[in-house]
Every structure is written in structure tokens, then in C-alpha cells.
Amino acid sequence: MYAAGMRCPLCTTDDTRVVDSRPTEEGRAIRRRRSCPRCGHRFTTFERASTVIVVKRDGRRQAFDASKVRLGVEITLADRPVPQDSVDDLVATVERAAYTSRGSIHADEIGAIVLEGLRDIDEVGYLRFASVYKEFQRASDFEREVASLDAEESLNERDR
Secondary structure, X not given: OEEOOOOOOOOOXXXXXXXXXXXXXOOOEEEEEEEOOOOOOEEEEEEEOOOOEEEOOOOOEEEOOHHHHHHHHHHHOOOOOOOHHHHHHHHHHHHHHHHOOOOEEEHHHHHHHHHHHHHHHOXXXXXXXXXXXXXXXXXXXXXXXXXXXXXXXXXXXXXX
């Protein structure tokens, strides 16, 4: 396989051959061993996804960091009987949304994805996260959210 445009750093030939390719950096990058058919030089390249920018509520911008999402979800689900696979799946869902967002994603969109995922995983975790994400001020805010969960659950049971 030849990759047009991948220049050999030694002889500057435009076409080099991929000898080996494997994921690295926990799947966030691809390491490729390449060989130049002209001079025989072998070298390594790394392909990484471009950085996604998170636009915060106050307008600040920062690089997306899935470990921050994971930490927030894990804190929310502390002492809850939730399998680690569920947390991993939720974080992966947020990552997919971030990396398919064309370069930037709003923090509110990340919060909405987490909230939706937590609704399916654990109601208590959902309420914990909702209280911060939706900025609950009073007990009535919790009551309203619980009523909304109950109504949704009733609809789901009726549709079964």
C-alpha cells in the first residue's frame, strides 16, 4: 500500500509504503511504520485526531479531555452499583460526539449527553448530575425532576 503525499524524510520521495499499522495511546492515535521504495529508509509516523475545543458556558474555550468527563461521571456515580462498562460506554459516547463535532462542542451539549446516558444507567446518578447541570436551587427542583423521571418511566412501561 502506498500513501500519496507521505514524503520520505531522507530522499523526499512523495510515495512511501506502510509496513505496519497499529493503535497506540489507548486507541487515540495510529502508529505507522513506513518504508521508502526508492531509498529503503524506514521511519515511523503517528496519526492523531485533531484537537476538539469545548466552549464553556462563560465563553472560555479549552481542549476536550475525556478524562474530565470520566471523572465527573465517576464522582456522580460514587457508591452506586453501576458496572464500569456502563461508565466506559457513556464516556465513549461523549468522545464520539466530541470528535464528530467539526472541531468544537459546547459544554451544554456534553452535559446533555451525559445526562441522557445517566438516565438509562442509574436514576440516583442522574439526579445528582442534573442537580449540578441544571443548577438546582430548591428541593422543588428535585421534585420536578423526579416527577419527570416517573412520568417517562410510566410512558415506557405503557409502550411495552
